[in-house]
Amino acid sequence: MECNLSECQWYAFGSCCPESEEIFHEAVPNSKDCPHYFDLKSAAEAERKDMIKGIKYVFNEIGNPLKQKHVEELNEMDGIKLWNTYDMAFKLLESHLRCKTLDEILDEVNEHGVEWVREKYKLIK
Numbered sequence: 001m002e003c004n005l006s007e008c009q010w011y012a013f014g015s016c017c018p019e020s021e022e023i024f025h026e027a028v029p030n031s032k033d034c035p036h037y038f039d040l041k042s043a044a045e046a047e048r049k050d051m052i053k054g055i056k057y058v059f060n061e062i063g064n065p066l067k068q069k070h071v072e073e074l075n076e077m078d079g080i081k082l083w084n085t086y087d088m089a090f091k092l093l094e095s096h097l098r099c100k101t102l103d104e105i106l107d108e109v110n111e112h113g114v115e116w117v118r119e120k121y122k123l124i125k
């Protein structure tokens, strides 16, 4: 059945292509009120925003005070364990920023095409 909601996870090539017959029979094309409409990208983005809130909390509450301490103090207070936690949070933040950037580039590819993006970022073929 034809549907033009390309952001829905069941959309493919102008049609609704769900994984089950049940969804297919209940689906209402071209309506966000469709009971099986699901915007996977937005859902993932919302989850990532929640995750990033937690990571920023760790940064502010643990990481920043730890940065003020000397190595000897860290050893005394088992700070190395805390520092490793902070380090892991930092890596998660980095990977979040990479995903976010890749998402933005993908949006640009969808909107303007690959050649436009290659030109913008001066990517060599």
Ligand code: SF4
Pocket: 003, 004, 005, 008, 009, 010, 011, 015, 016, 017, 018, 027, 028, 029, 030, 031, 032, 034, 035, 036, 037, 038
């Ligand atoms: S589940 Fe609904 S909104 Fe999604 S593609 Fe099918 S008909 Fe369209």
